[in-house]
Amino acid sequence: MDPGAAGLPGSTPTGSVDVTPTGQTVRVEVAARGMKFVPDRVQVNAGDRVVIELTNEDETNVHDLLVGGVRTPRLAAGETAELDLGVVGASVEGWCTVVGHRQMGMTFQVIVDGQAAGSETPTPGETDHSGHDAVGDPEAPLSGVVDPVLPAYEPADVHRYEFRVTEVPLEVAPGLWQRRWTFNGESVGPTLRLRAGDEVEITLINDGTMGHSIDFHAGAVAPDEPMRTIAPGETLIYRFTAERVGVWMYHCSTMPMSAHIAAGMHGTVIVEPAEGLPEVDREYVVVQSEVFTDDARSAEEATDIDPAKVSAEQIDRVVFNGVANQYDQEPFQAKVGERVRFYVLDAGPNRASSFHIVGGQFDTVFREGGYLIKDGVDAFGTQNAGSQALALQPAEGGFVELTFPEAGHYPVVSHIMIDAERGAHGIVEVTNP
Ligand SMILES: [Cu+2]
Structure with a gap:
């Protein structure tokens, strides 16, 4: 509170x-x-x-x-x-x-008269939540779903983007609301698609009510100036070169950082090789993070994140792209035989992910800078190589590819099962071509 x-x-x-x-x-x-x-x-x-x-x-x-x-x-x-x-x-x-x-x-x-007041500071873990369990209404239709489709690459001399920080009420699970701290107004920040060697210029605008900042893992820079916290109403320019291939995290780095990240201030920069990745039929982006909230049932009731809950690890939901179970309501789409690539980032702030698709097997796995398996062959030439889960610690990213053998509904989960139960769960709806 x-x-x-x-x-x-x-x-x-x-x-x-x-x-x-x-x-x-x-x-x-x-x-x-x-x-x-x-x-x-x-x-x-x-x-x-x-x-x-x-x-x-x-x-x-x-x-x-x-x-x-x-x-x-x-x-x-x-x-x-x-x-x-x-x-x-x-x-x-x-x-x-x-x-x-x-x-x-x-x-x-x-x-x-020399008598100190009793400390009113809440002890982490003892925050009063008035008996609520932040359950929301699992049956309620969501007011919106974050589009998980990765847009096509667009060449540019300098890739310029505006990142506007806002603090707005958003649904974080069906029927459950929070005042999210956002880059550009959604529960997860925008995904940037770049190629190795691209120059990037970000304009960060703080339209919030407190200090915020941004840290791009996709570029190596001295943090002092570009990653500084700016006050409400201020703007900064952040330049970097995307030198290395990978699925990179960005996030607000203002203290307490755990709360700023968990409140929604995180996103992905995908850096392909200069010539691009091999073409596939469909590409989706999935960013996993934790949600800490109270039991607000509407935009009007939405409150800010409670940092005491974050530091006590009192997790309410684990989500893909900022909203629990959103791709159960609007499934990822694919057709039998199509090659599908899922880019996955674990934004944390604290929990790892074990990205798995029930009924599927990955024949290509790229994790943190390199391929573990490519088209069913590992680095030593082992044939028929496959993978069941992409393991990611917080701030790690990668991608997996697979084809679906037959029509049906394939659940997408973190195989850390309590997190799937907390909302890190969706569906791939596979139909016949
Ligand atoms: Cu922030």
């Missing part, structure tokens, strides 16, 4: 305590710097009026301060706001309400 959203759980309204005013006003200047408030406490006497003057000295992120029911606006770099707590009768803990910042240490203590 976003502690700033409503109700302010766990905080003591400073005005509600019966106390005789001293007539003194304590003013304190506080800076938000890095992931800390400096200073991070003020000592006062019961009955003092407390006024905090908060300045955001953090160049890369917005911050605010919530104390005992009152909150500053979110401050951009260099901005200042005054927070008047009124007459204070008991100790109270405040924090920055930007998602994840409290967990990373942005707390502020108002200590009255």
Whole structure:
């Protein structure tokens, strides 16, 4: 739950305590710097009026301060706001309400008569979910399905793309919603298709309410400038050369990174050899990731990711392309005898994938930079070589190819079975030509 959203759980309204005013006003200047408030406490006497003057000295992120029911606006770099707590009768803990910042240490203590407030910081794993299991409604038709078809390669002198960060409510499983943090508005970022040697220029625009960033594994660069976090309203240019063949991850690298990735800020760059990969009949992209959510049943109820759930590994769903079970509702299509290639990336943030198609066998497997098997032959010339699963750790990618022997419905799963049950599951609908 976003502690700033409503109700302010766990905080003591400073005005509600019966106390005789001293007539003194304590003013304190506080800076938000890095992931800390400096200073991070003020000592006062019961009955003092407390006024905090908060300045955001953090160049890369917005911050605010919530104390005992009152909150500053979110401050951009260099901005200042005054927070008047009124007459204070008991100790109270405040924090920055930007998602994840409290967990990373942005707390502020108002200590009255030397008595510290009880810590209100939730312990990972003890977050109150009010008995909900984030089940959604498995029978409900999804409001939308992410197109898994890989578009054709388009040559260009420089491949230019705009990546706009937004924070929007999206369905993450049938009947289950979350405010997703996105690149370009979908629950998984856009797939880029490139060839070795291609020059790339990305314009990253932050249309969100907090700092965000991007890190492309497909190019080797010094992270300092291109991967820096930018504040809401800012833009940066990120250039790289796609030198090496593979299925590469990109993701937001703003802290807490686990939460930014799990909230939707990840995607794939496919780099083919300069001459292109061998042609096949159909190509699909499948990106696996974990979803952590509450039980929001509509766009209106959708809330931000809870970083405490992420760090406690309280996984609700494991998904392909950002939405649990979406390709059960709209299956991948293929015809008997066609050669089908699945590009697979494990975006994590934490779980591995064992990509498997029930009833199918892969005769071609490319994993992290090289072929394990190509057209049924391994590197030592073994004939009739086959594979049942593509094993990927987080941030690894590859592709598999297969043909389907007969018409039917072939489930696509992570063979880490609890993850298939959590939603890493779809269907290939194979028909006769
Ligand atoms: Cu981000």
